[in-house]
Amino acid sequence: MTPVELSRTVRRAVRRAVDSGELSVAVPERVVVTPPRPGGCGDYASNVALQLARPAGQPALRVAHVLRGHLLRAEGIDDVSVTGPGFLNISLRGGDTHAAVLVERILRSGAAYGCVDHGGAEVGGSASTSHVVHLHSACEVRAVVAADVLARLLRAQGAAVSTSCAGEPSAAWGDVFGARLDSHGASTAPPGTDTVTVRPVPAPADPLPLGRDAGRWALLLPAGHDRPRISADPHLVQRESNPLFRVRYAHARTRALTRNAADLGFHAEPGAPSGAQAEALLGLLADHPRILTRAAELRAPDVLARHLVGVADAVTPFLAGVLPVGEEKPSAAHRARLALAEAAGTVLAGGLSLLGIDAPDHL
Known part of the structure; x- marks a missing residue:
């Protein structure tokens, strides 16, 4: 179940509650679902009960428990918990894990993952107010x-x-x-x-003299109160001591894996890849929308640049286990790992684009 499908499921739960007479409100045109905030649980959360409480003339907790009953009967939902003043925390059923949903959301959103559409909603996630x-x-x-x-x-x-x-x-x-x-x-x-x-x-x-990409990176990576280092070393050298090289190399590797997988006859399918490397990478990718918001709020491009270095350093060792080895046949695990690698490449490309830096497919 994708975030869009889950949003529609929650909206249908509101409509059922209205049709049954449990709530007397106008059904919202759109319900926002987001990854749970600290203190939450499950795969996704929604504050729709808090939004409906005043027009319904009922406490938000009461509205949340009404909606919980309808959501528990919906296909694809495993459990619903009510936390705080009335947040709905939704766990998806079976293979619809948080990891798979996150990867699918990133691949669907592309370079716009974590950004905001013209209606003020995060692409694949939360809402924002235009100013x-x-x-x-x-x-x-x-x-x-x-x-x-x-x-x-x-x-x-x-x-x-x-x-x-x-x-x-x-x-x-x-x-x-x-x-x-x-x-x-x-x-x-x-x-x-x-x-x-x-x-x-x-x-x-x-x-x-550093050129567009290395020059912009040299100016943007240090915090605004720090003096940037303007020299060919490390900004132009193609080795691990150069953070920009690591970011662009990691992105190019993810694109190469997609090409190599196609040659082997398989493609990416979001799943739940196991292992500490996958978990660390998933955490960084899930944090990307918050990083974009923080970089904008603090007026600090360096926040995004350092985040991209972290994603690159997390994905690079993970990439070695993506493709089958020897006579091994491609499996669901390989397809899930490839999808996670592609999601990381998508985040790296989108972040570099916001910094005005090119993300080549070949390096």
């Missing part, structure tokens, strides 16, 4: 690149964003790094706009 932000950058290359990425992150979270630079940026910053802001000069944000000044510690040297 207006104006980013005013210092006229310095690191600040301009950071403002460009922050605009991407905030838009990915559903915000409307405008940008400006305190002076006229160098044309090379746009030509080489692809960092272009809307205007330059004094900040002219309209009234009521959340204005943010982007002024990280300046780059100690010209990053243009």
Whole structure:
């Protein structure tokens, strides 16, 4: 059962409760389901009971228990627990494990996993509220690149964003790094706009010789209050000491595995791969939407960059066990591991795209 299907199942439970006279409310057009928050349990959670409590004229806990009874009779649901003030925590039945659902959600969402659609809902997950932000950058290359990425992150979270630079940026910053802001000069944000000044510690040297990808990475990986290191080593070397190389190499490996699996006659199918490596990787992938939100809220692209390094370092050792060895035939376990590898590659590609960095399929 996918998140969309589960959302419809919860909505049908509301309709059954209304039809039976247990609740007197308008059935919502859409019900949001998300991974459980700390203190929750199961595969998914919904706060629909809290939303319906006031119009129903009943306590949220009462509404939650009414809906629980209808959900327990729905196909594909194993158990429903009520926690806190009235959250529904839903466990899926049989093979519909949290791991399989998470991987399927990532593969369905693609590079948009963890971002927000135009209706204000996370693609494959939770909801967000749109707001207006104006980013005013210092006229310095690191600040301009950071403002460009922050605009991407905030838009990915559903915000409307405008940008400006305190002076006229160098044309090379746009030509080489692809960092272009809307205007330059004094900040002219309209009234009521959340204005943010982007002024990280300046780059100690010209990053243009590093090129677009390595240059952006060198400027974005350190926290804004830290001085970036602008040099060919480690940013241009193709070895493990270079974090950007590790991220892009891990992504390229996942794409190579997909090609190799096709040559062997099998493809990915979300499942529940076992082992400590798989569990660690699943935890990082499940945390990706929160990381995007945190990077946007803290105005900190480095939060996303470090997360991608963590995903790359977790997936690389896992990849060795994805394909069959020797005369071994492809099994459901191989297909599930391949799906998890592809999901990790999807997260790496989407994250690099938000940083304005290319994710090549071949490296």
